[in-house]
Amino acid sequence: DLKHFSHEEHPLILCELQxxxxxxxxxxxxxxxxxxxxxxxxxxxYCCFPCDFFLHKxxxxxPLQITHPMHSRHPLALVLHKNRSxxxxxxxxxxxxxxxxxxxxxxxxxxxxxxxxxREIKLDCHDHPLRQQRPADIYCxxxxxxxxxxxxxxxxxxxxxxxxxxxxxxxxxxxDH
Numbered sequence: 001d002l003k004h005f006s007h008e009e010h011p012l013i014l015c016e017l018q019x020x021x022x023x024x025x026x027x028x029x030x031x032x033x034x035x036x037x038x039x040x041x042x043x044x045x046y047c048c049f050p051c052d053f054f055l056h057k058x059x060x061x062x063p064l065q066i067t068h069p070m071h072s073r074h075p076l077a078l079v080l081h082k083n084r085s086x087x088x089x090x091x092x093x094x095x096x097x098x099x100x101x102x103x104x105x106x107x108x109x110x111x112x113x114x115x116x117x118x119r120e121i122k123l124d125c126h127d128h129p130l131r132q133q134r135p136a137d138i139y140c141x142x143x144x145x146x147x148x149x150x151x152x153x154x155x156x157x158x159x160x161x162x163x164x165x166x167x168x169x170x171x172x173x174x175x176d177h
Contacts (some may be wrong), residue, residue, distance in 0.1 A: 001045055004060055006034060006080045007053050010045035012060065035059030035098040036111050043160065059098065059111065064099055068114055069155040071107050076100035076114065088113055090153060091136040121152060123166060129155045140165055
């Protein structure tokens with residue numbers, strides 16, 4: 001059992017969402033995580049079946065407070081935005097569920113930008129590592145165009161690049177040169 005701040009009505013129970021049938025096939029209960037709003041594809045999750053409430057194991061076990069390079073002045077607290085949405089200060093998207101929030105500065109990071117999607121790359125054209133972001137409207141510092149796309153964001157300085165621009169080869173062979 002897990003007593004979680006996001007669901008005070010009942011304790012959450014770690015449940016199996018996948019079941020193997022006699023013929024070897026797998027049945028997966030369809031569930032969406034209340035914390036990150038992504039479908040739960042893991043074999044187990046924290047559940048409250050009477051309330052139809054589910055959390056990924058990783059979302060249920062998120063730290064209640066973090067420090068983040070995008071907002072290093074103050075710690076960020078894990079909060080639940082039930083009655084209002086916020087704008088993530090990293091990706092610019094509207095978000096309504098778990099965020100990491102600075103009460104002093106009114107600074108929000110959705111959980112994906114703060115912790116869950118921490119896939120990083122290093123490019124020769126930029127001094128710092130870049131963290132992958134989910135699709136958002138951005139201005140790309142490489143192609144100088146606006147557009148909604150998956151992207152990479154520098155967590156240290158204001159540098160944002162489309163995924164397709166970041167993954168382009170840095171050198172090309174051309175038949176005329």
